[in-house]
Amino acid sequence: MLIVDDENDMRQLVGMYLENAGCEWKEASNGIEALHMLQEETFDLLILDIMMPELDGISLCKEVRKTSDVPIIFLTAKGEEWNRVTGLRIGADDYIVKPFSPGELIARMEAVLRRYTKQEQESIETFGPISINEKGRRVEIDREVIPLTVKEFDLFQFLSQHKGQVFSREQLLEKVWGYDYAGSTRTVDTHVKTIRLKFGRYGEYIQTVWGVGYKFEV
DSSP states (O other), X not given: OEEEOSOHHHHHHHHHHHHHTTOOOEEESSHHHHHHHHHHOOOSOEXXXXXXXXXXXXXXXXHHHTTOOOOEEEEESXXXXXXXXXXXXXXXXXEEEXXXXXXXXXXXXXXXXXHHHHHHHTTEEXXXXXXXXXXXXXXXXXXEEEOOOHHHHHHHHHHHHTTTOOEEHHHHIIIIIOTTOOSOTHHHHHHHHXXXXXXXXXXXXXXXXXXXXXXXXX
């Protein structure tokens, strides 16, 4: 779980409630810090305040929804109806107004996760020992989660969705990084190398086609 709030006391309080419910959590003090963390790891749930410096909770939610369906709960003092409606319309799964009870927070969190887990089960693809959870943006090998960065996941997911098809480095840059990416094709090689290392003996599923590029083959 990731708690994003500019008040340290609130982060620690919510974190204590999560720990009592058996959950692990991390924290960010503003939206920019949270975005950086989301680029490096995945979380099961985001708990966001709205009023934060640098990047507020509404803007953060919009940014997250461009690339992820991770469950989001707003936990904020802004209780006006239009704030609630706005939060839910831009992609939040629930909206809780401060002050709140720990029981209500945990119950709402569990309800959101139940709905999300059901949807996740419908979006999992399996290739031998490797399973790809598209909605959860998570890869598991023999039921062990493999920690991938955002682009590592995007690259592997794209290759797996086109199993057996060969793509050049230029094509992968365009499809995964986007038309406006100005980096070198060596970026692709670096990401493939890292994924292979993380996959261990199953890294060979990403095959090099000499003189052309890469493909995914089981």
